[in-house]
Amino acid sequence: MNRRKVHPIQPYMEDEVAPKKLSSDIKARIGQQLRAMYSDVVSQGVPERFADILRKLDEKNSGAPAAPQEGSSPNESSPDAGSKPSEQADGPV
Amino acid sequence: MGPSDKPIRETMLEAVPSLRAFAISLCGNVDRADDLVQEALLRAWANLDSFQPGTNMSAWLFTILRNVFRSEYRKRRREVEDADGSYADSLTSLPNQTSNLEMDEFRKALELLPPDQRESLILVGASGFSYDEAAQICGCAVGTIKSRVNRARSRLASILSIESTSDFGPDHETRAAMGGSRRP
Numbered sequence: 296m297n298r299r300k301v302h303p304i305q306p307y308m309e310d311e312v313a314p315k316k317l318s319s320d321i322k323a324r325i326g327q328q329l330r331a332m333y334s335d336v337v338s339q340g341v342p343e344r345f346a347d348i349l350r351k352l353d354e355k356n357s358g359a360p361a362a363p364q365e366g367s368s369p370n371e372s373s374p375d376a377g378s379k380p381s382e383q384a385d386g387p388v
Numbered sequence: 389m390g391p392s393d394k395p396i397r398e399t400m401l402e403a404v405p406s407l408r409a410f411a412i413s414l415c416g417n418v419d420r421a422d423d424l425v426q427e428a429l430l431r432a433w434a435n436l437d438s439f440q441p442g443t444n445m446s447a448w449l450f451t452i453l454r455n456v457f458r459s460e461y462r463k464r465r466r467e468v469e470d471a472d473g474s475y476a477d478s479l480t481s482l483p484n485q486t487s488n489l490e491m492d493e494f495r496k497a498l499e500l501l502p503p504d505q506r507e508s509l510i511l512v513g514a515s516g517f518s519y520d521e522a523a524q525i526c527g528c529a530v531g532t533i534k535s536r537v538n539r540a541r542s543r544l545a546s547i548l549s550i551e552s553t554s555d556f557g558p559d560h561e562t563r564a565a566m567g568g569s570r571r572p
Binding site for chain 1: 405542
């Protein structure tokens with residue numbers, strides 16, 4: 296089986312390369328590799344940690360589901376949320 | 389529950405696997421990626437009123453996750469200059485990953501791309517978003533996404549020396565892995 300070498304080139308030069316025309320075949324193969332790589336993670340499903348967090352948030356909010364609780368720390372709602380400080384000051388979008 | 393017939397929690401949960409895959413592609417570290425996803429979910433929940441019903445919840449969550457990553461990255465960059473090890477090295481610790489040489493080379497090649505190009509390529513080529521959605525997520529023009537994706541593909545092809553069909557074919561294992569859906 297042919298093995299290609301990953302060329303030892305520098306990481307990148309900013310936008311200097313005019314993209315050459317790639318055949319649809321090459322595009323398709325790159326796409327296949329991308330999706331294969333991605334699906335390795337996707338196929339792991341939803342770790343319990345995230346189901347727990349959302350369930351707790353949902354319970355906490357039940358009664359007023361669409362009302363966000365401004366100013367409250369999200370860390371309070373989940374015992375294992377404390378590893379990263381959250382910055383509510385930044386808007387999400 | 390939500391304004392739609394499906395509970396918001398359920399819709400968010402469905403997006404989690406793809407959010408994780410995207411987060412890993414951004415930061416190259418599974419544990420950190422999961423922290424990013426968690427923070428994104430908490431922020432999304434706290435700001436549900438800014439979500440427009442009827443629009444793409446998944447794209448909205450990706451936007452939030454990307455913003456979380458970028459704000460944390462700016463902080464971290466000063467603290468740890470690449471102390472986590474390289475992108476490719478950390479990816480090799482992924483459980484359950486398709487292990488073959490082809491894929492390893494592909495991951496390494498991906499690492500060599502500028503972050504903006506890698507991100508755009510992954511959103512369009514792996515997460516299954518349209519160019520419009522990717523532009524919305526990245527907060528830039530559609531044309532910018534298109535040109536990033538084109539440059540990313542070109543560079544990948546040249547790094548991997550893809551010249552012809554026979555030169556770059558998925559093996560059986562890869563084909564099997566590709567049986568999964570493009571987006572959750």
